Amino acid sequence: MFRNVAELVEMAETQQKKISTIMIEQEIEITGRTREQIMKQMETNLEVMEKAVERGLEGVKSVSGLTGGDAVLMQEYIKKGNFLSGEVLLDAVSKAVATNEVNAAMGTICATPTAGSAGVVPGTLFAVQKKLKPSHEQKIEFLFTSGAFGFVVANNASISGAAGGCQAEVGSAAGMAAAAIVEMAGGTPAQCAEAMAITLKNMLGLVCDPVAGLVEVPCVKRNAMGAANAMVAADMALAGIKSRIPCDEVISAMFKIGQSMPSALRETGEGGLADTPTGRALAAKIFGMPLTQE
């Protein structure tokens, strides 16, 4: 059983296996379930992610009215062809946003690793697939690879915004996605770890400051930027760029930063953007209305 990224990479290298294979084999060993059962469950999760993106791209609106429709705007912009960055990158952004808009509308999603950060992994997966043309099995493997890195973060640091801020949620999700993109693109296990480290380094310190305590502002756009961050870091790692600070130490730094964050910046809706004049005004307006009916 791997306890950190270094062990995970070493296992993959010495056994000459992909990270996803190591994760699948560990799951079989820990749970006693068969490979078929495990693959089937991940396939179901993949289907939930596909449906959420489809729904988001049709256009949704949250109950509060704060979020919805941006995924559609981005897709229309891509179609015009005048974008400045890149089509795959913006497609990832749009699909990450789509997922989180569905989440904010109390739709069905798959937490990766949390619901507030559920857009990054599927957003990047469904964007890079156009370019990399993976098999159905490889798409499922993408989720196991991201799961393997998330597993290490969850056990050595935190994936909870209330405990560690947004860096623990979108930061972890972005790192997980970056590593999985690298594997799908044919990178080595070590490059997966570099991509995760580079991504997470650039998410350190990100606070959890949701306006009105809702998983909407700024969460939806943070998923967009988490996806963009993952895409760029994956390209950097594939180019051979390395993180000077090893991945496990970046994860440990994230944990310590989370512990020293004041409670106002850890999912209490009291500080940061939630505490801006506009944030407070929105909260006052929203709490006067029921949020639970569709």
Next chain:
Amino acid sequence: MKYKSVFDIIGPVMIGPSSSHTAGAARIGRVARNLFGREPEWAEIYLYGSFAKTYKGHGTDVALVGGLLDFDTFDERIKQSLNLAALKKMKISFHEEEAVPDHPNTAKLVIGDSKGELELVGISIGGGKIEITELNGFKLRLSGHHPAILVVHDDRFGAIANVANILSKHEMNIGHMEVSRKEKGKMALMVIEVDQNIDDAVITEIEGLPYITQVARIVD
């Protein structure tokens, strides 16, 4: 290691918007209901930390009640749970507590009916994963991710061995076990997490043992 399965990370499939505040809350409610063994007629729900500050925005209240109604994290009915509970005449009140808990996402549920009541404290640790930290005043650690048996019993010689013998006879493997008691010789609680699902026959046999007060089962 708190997280054992890759599906703790890629999962659960759930109704939005928050894995810790919505899915985790639904799971805490559902564990309470399973332990109680039936639908409660009333519930007093105490929210602490981030749960207390943001429960309305995250639908934590809706999700906890959804759990009490036995809804899973992906059940679309969660959204309507407050209305559904009202239709069933379930009396529910929420209390926003000021006390600072050990974990920022903490809920205490006191539920009951004319026949009895149950008090449970649960924490939502991230990604939809929960731990039950207290049951009827007993401190405990229950992941809610394995089938488990809870046995309230008198603190006497052989009570634990008798239960273990029954599990052994049914070829059930114990993954985690904890025993606690309020006072020497008084009420005690066994928490047994097992790998296999628990048949009714096992529960009935344990109930028939001497010194056993109450047996509850939590299915994964």
